[in-house]
Amino acid sequence: MIKITxxxxxxxxxxxxxxxxxxxxxxSPSLRKxxxxxxxxxxxxELNRPIQADAHLELITNDNEAAMPVLNHSTAHLMAQAIKxxxxxxxxxxxxxxxxxxxxxxDTEEKVTDEDLTKIEKMxxxxxxxxxxxxxxxxxxxxxxxxxxxxxxKLELIEAIEEGEMITVYEQGEFADLCAGGHVTNTKxxxxxxxxxxxxxxxxxxxxxKMLTRIYGYAAFSQKDVAAYLEILxxxxxxxxxxxxxxLEIFTLNPLSGLGFPILLPNGATIRKQIARxxxxxxxxxxxxxxxxxxxxxxxxxxxxxxxxxxxxxxxxPIELDHEAxxxxxxxxxxxxxVYGSKMRSYRDLPIRLAEEVIQHRYEASGALTGLERVRxxxxxxxxxxxxPDQIKQEFAHCLKMIHQAVEDFxxxxxxxxxxxxxPEDKEKYHDDDAMWIKAETMLAEVLxxxxxxxxxxxxxxxxxxxxxxxxxxxxxGHDLTLSTIQLDFLLPQRxxxxxxxxxxxxVTPVVIHRGFISTYERLLAYLIELYKGAFPMWLAPTxxxxxxxxxxxxxxxxxxxxxxxxxxxIRFNLDDRxxxxxxxxxxSQTKKxxxxxxxxxxxxxxxxxxxxxxxxxxxxxxxxEEFVTTIxxxxxxxxx
RNA sequence: GCCGGGUUAGUUUAAUGGUAAAAUACUGCAAUGGUAAUGCAGGGCUGCGAGUUCGAUUCUCGCACCGGGCACCA
Numbered sequence: 118m119i120k121i122t123x124x125x126x127x128x129x130x131x132x133x134x135x136x137x138x139x140x141x142x143x144x145s146p147s148l149r150k151x152x153x154x155x156x157x158x159x160x161x162x163e164l165n166r167p168i169q170a171d172a173h174l175e176l177i178t179n180d181n182e183a184a185m186p187v188l189n190h191s192t193a194h195l196m197a198q199a200i201k202x203x204x205x206x207x208x209x210x211x212x213x214x215x216x217x218x219x220x221x222x223x224d225t226e227e228k229v230t231d232e233d234l235t236k237i238e239k240m241x242x243x244x245x246x247x248x249x250x251x252x253x254x255x256x257x258x259x260x261x262x263x264x265x266x267x268x269x270x271k272l273e274l275i276e277a278i279e280e281g282e283m284i285t286v287y288e289q290g291e292f293a294d295l296c297a298g299g300h301v302t303n304t305k306x307x308x309x310x311x312x313x314x315x316x317x318x319x320x321x322x323x324x325x326x327k328m329l330t331r332i333y334g335y336a337a338f339s340q341k342d343v344a345a346y347l348e349i350l351x352x353x354x355x356x357x358x359x360x361x362x363x364x365l366e367i368f369t370l371n372p373l374s375g376l377g378f379p380i381l382l383p384n385g386a387t388i389r390k391q392i393a394r395x396x397x398x399x400x401x402x403x404x405x406x407x408x409x410x411x412x413x414x415x416x417x418x419x420x421x422x423x424x425x426x427x428x429x430x431x432x433x434x435p436i437e438l439d440h441e442a443x444x445x446x447x448x449x450x451x452x453x454x455x456v457y458g459s460k461m462r463s464y465r466d467l468p469i470r471l472a473e474e475v476i477q478h479r480y481e482a483s484g485a486l487t488g489l490e491r492v493r494x495x496x497x498x499x500x501x502x503x504x505x506p507d508q509i510k511q512e513f514a515h516c517l518k519m520i521h522q523a524v525e526d527f528x529x530x531x532x533x534x535x536x537x538x539x540x541p542e543d544k545e546k547y548h549d550d551d552a553m554w555i556k557a558e559t560m561l562a563e564v565l566x567x568x569x570x571x572x573x574x575x576x577x578x579x580x581x582x583x584x585x586x587x588x589x590x591x592x593x594x595g596h597d598l599t600l601s602t603i604q605l606d607f608l609l610p611q612r613x614x615x616x617x618x619x620x621x622x623x624x625v626t627p628v629v630i631h632r633g634f635i636s637t638y639e640r641l642l643a644y645l646i647e648l649y650k651g652a653f654p655m656w657l658a659p660t661x662x663x664x665x666x667x668x669x670x671x672x673x674x675x676x677x678x679x680x681x682x683x684x685x686x687x688i689r690f691n692l693d694d695r696x697x698x699x700x701x702x703x704x705x706s707q708t709k710k711x712x713x714x715x716x717x718x719x720x721x722x723x724x725x726x727x728x729x730x731x732x733x734x735x736x737x738x739x740x741x742x743e744e745f746v747t748t749i750x751x752x753x754x755x756x757x758x
Numbered sequence: 759g760c761c762g763g764g765u766u767a768g769u770u771u772a773a774u775g776g777u778a779a780a781a782u783a784c785u786g787c788a789a790u791g792g793u794a795a796u797g798c799a800g801g802g803c804u805g806c807g808a809g810u811u812c813g814a815u816u817c818u819c820g821c822a823c824c825g826g827g828c829a830c831c832a
Contacts, residue, residue: 220827231763316827317761324829328761331827359825363769372805372823428832448832482759482830491831580832599831631832667792696790704794718792730793737793 120171131168138164138302141176152176153184153301153338161187161299166253179338186214191251191301192241192310192336193219198292199240200332204229209294210270210320210329217346217595218335222318224270229330234312237332241310248305249290253298256284264293270320270329271295309343310336313350356593358646359488365651365709367642367659368489377486377493379639384659387689388645389638391657393474395526396498396634403519405472405500410452412476416442421612422451427546427581432480449475450606450631453501454613457627462617464505467627468512472500474638489643490592496638502630503615509628513564513603516632520588520601523635526756527645528654532597534570535587536561537578546581548608557605558584582608585631593647598640604631652710652732655752662690662749663706667718669694675722679715682746688753707732713749 118130121140131140137155141148141164155162156175161183162168177183193212196219200207204225212221256264258275261284265271274295278284287296289304301307312334320326337343354360362368367385374380381389400407416435419425428447435442446452453471462469475497485491504512524531538558539547547554561584565572572586579585585604589597606629616624635641645657655661664679666672676692683690691711693702699716706714714730721728727745729738740748751757 228762314826315762318828319760322829324760328828330761333827370824376823424832431830431832450832479831484759484828485830487825582832594826604832665793668790670790698789698796699791700793701795703792707794714793716792720792728792735793 119168121168122171122173124173124175133169134167136165136167137162137174137176140168140174148176148178151178151180153179153181153306154187154299156183163251163253163298163300163302165250165302184338187299188301188307188338189214189219189334189336190296190299191304192307192334193221194251194287194289194292194294194296194300195241195244195304195307196237196312196332196334197221197223197294198244198289199237200225201292202244203233203237203240208268208270211274212294218313218333220316220318220331220333222320222329222331224320224327224329229315229332231315234315234332238310238312241307244290245304245307247290248303250303251287251289251300253300254286254288256286258284260284261286261295265295273321307336309338309340310334311343311347353593353595356647356650357488358490358593358643361646361651362488362643365646365659367646370488375493376483377481377491379489379492381642385642387659388642388653388657392635392638392641395523396474399519399522400472400498400500400634403470403515405470408453408456408471408473410449410456410473410475412446412478413443414446414451416444418451418455419444419446422454422609423548423581423612424448424451433478445478446475447477447479449473449477449497449499450501450609450629451613453499454609454615454629457501457503457610458613458615462503462627464617464619464625467617468502468504468508470500470502470512472498472634475499489639490596490598492637492639495640497636498634498638500632500634502632503610503617503627504630505617505619505625506628509560509605509630510564510567512630513561513605514568516603516630517564517568517570517586520603520634524588527635527641528648528758529590529600529635529644530648531600532589532591534565534572535575535578535589535599536565536572537575537580537585537587539579539584540577543577547579548581550608553607554584557607561586561605580604580606580631582606590644592644598636598644599633600636600641600644602631602633605629606631649758652712654756654758655712655749656754656756658689658710658712660689660691660709660711661753662688662713662715663702663709663711664690664692665699665702665706665714665716666692666694667699667716669696671719672717672722675725676717679717679727679742682742686746686750688746688749703730712752715745 119133120128120130122128138149141152152164154164154177156177157168157172190213197209197212200223204227207223207225210222261275262272285296285298286293287298287300312332314333316331316333317328318331319328335343335346337346365384366382368379368381370379416425432447433445435444456471457469477497478494481491481493502512539554583604583606585602587599588601590600592598610626610629615627617627619625664676666676680692703714710732712732716728726739726741729740729745
């Protein structure tokens with residue numbers, strides 16, 4: 118007999134080799150029906166897998182979050198089986214469940230296109246209705262190698278499994294897959310799924326390897342849930358900054374302007390100007406000094422910094438002139454080093470905080486270019502803080518506080534914090550000085566802990582000169598992007614031989630903190646378009662008020678009075694006095710997502726009031742002119758959303 | 759850069775081996791109005807290059823660009 122402990126701490130006894138499925142059935146048939154898998158001492162267990170010893174058991178029902186990866190991973194296997202039947206030469210890579218759904222990578226001579234997805238889905242349904250039992254088998258390394266003898270990718274995976282670790286396969290009918298498990302017990306349990314896209318993906322994520330075909334899909338426990346997910350995907354597309362940016366005339370792409378060089382239209386430029394003003398003022402508040410440095414620098418400058426060797430391939434090639442080679446700058450750190458080095462510094466001068474709107478260029482891979490998100494010419498709100506070692510933590514926290522201020526003002530949703538560390542093995546990329554790295558990484562981790570920041574450590578993500586904290590956001594389409602970054606750097610100040618005189622009259626090298634504030638204007642704009650779904654808050658909106666006179670002949674005098682008031686306060690308005698129907702002009706104002714719409718007719722002229730309708734609302738308000746102006750100014754000042 | 763897909767009017771979409779349509783936008787005329795589309799008229803389009811064909815926007819190939827994914831992201 119074995120003792121099974123349940124989450125409520127109740128204990129029951131069962132025969133050894135009883136399965137979780139049988140246990141669920143013994144409690145109630147309806148529970149058994151809802152069960153998808155189990156967690157045995159925290160490990161995912163199939164319902165048909167015999168339990169050998171005493172354990173804690175948690176039954177995972179189909180309304181439990183933990184059920185989704187089990188179902189989706191099983192659906193990945195089902196898809197693989199269908200693919201194998203349709204493309205007998207297919208060789209398989211990996212097919213995990215992911216945050217949303219699943220994918221499977223495979224390799225076949227035949228081209229698989231979007232149209233083939235329907236075919237594969239049909240085959241999947243057929244296999245599901247064959248009601249094949251899914252069974253787990255523990256096998257030896259030799260058996261595994263024999264089983265997957267024709268499957269080079271699986272053999273490679275077997276090689277990667279450590280000696281002594283258990284190897285398991287899951288079988289369903291004629292199909293077997295190397296897999297650590299977490300599955301439903303029968304293919305018939307997989308009823309509701311949708312294959313989404315065909316994509317390419319490098320084997321083991323390495324661009325030196327062959328590119329496999331990857332199919333993404335999504336499975337759920339009801340057709341309704343699948344439909345709801347497809348709906349979400351559709352909504353995300355509607356929110357995509359590339360779509361809204363075009364509709365709302367924020368930016369345009371033109372091949373003549375060059376790949377990766379978007380053009381900001383007047384609306385986009387207006388939003389950008391507001392952001393720029395905000396950034397500049399906040400930096401002043403936080404004690405930053407602004408500098409202007411050139412967009413182009415000598416190649417020697419980047420040789421000094423060390424960027425040249427590492428990144429020359431990823432940038433626009435240098436411009437060679439008589440006896441100079443000039444480089445379109447991809448970052449501003451070297452220039453800011455020169456600013457610091459322009460005079461003798463005392464320990465009393467530190468910290469020195471230099472900030473700049475940095476125009477920079479990078480030759481991003483053509484496939485990486487996306488709307489305003491990844492471009493080849495960008496303006497970064499960059500800063501470098503030159504600090505004494507004893508000021509590192511305080512200045513780091515200072516930057517963090519400032520970033521959090523902006524996060525709050527814009528309503529940015531942080532996805533997670535990433536602490537990027539070096540890969541100690543990678544001597545080629547990372548400056549070889551263990552002591553320096555250990556010091557920098559420890560210090561960074563300490564500051565984060567002190568400020569109560571939860572972070573994900575990422576090995577091998579650090580800059581070549583030091584570790585960094587990245588603040589990550591998610592785009593509408595679900596990509597993780599870096600919004601802000603704070604980086605610790607002991608290297609560049611050395612390379613530029615920077616120093617200050619300490620209280621003992623000794624020359625000391627300062628430490629540099631690199632601070633990327635709110636990414637580039639381009640990327641922030643892309644993010645904000647998606648965040649607000651194009652309906653910008655008052656302080657950022659390209660047009661803040663639409664004014665519609667009911668009749669140009671009778672109402673223009675009062676309208677002129679309103680216009681004068683708005684102009685005085687630099688409120689951005691659009692006086693729509695075209696000879697069109699009222700409803701037509703109202704509709705246009707709404708589709709352009711202008712935050713406030715005012716209609717001026719006899720009633721308003723008579724009572725000197727304003728009839729206001731806010732974007733997205735059906736009801737109207739009547740305000741006195743002064744009240745109206747104050748409301749707008751308040752919203753601008755408070756950055757109301 | 760790599761894998762697969764796409765490209766029709768300013769925009770969103772339709773259709774076709776016999777030279778293309780609608781909505782909207784734009785221009786003109788008429789309409790003077792109260793919270794999401796007034797009516798009529800007009801001009802405007804098959805990304806580029808090659809091949810197959812009597813004839814290609816349609817089929818094939820190459821290129822460019824767009825979008826999805828992977829890799830990259832100082």
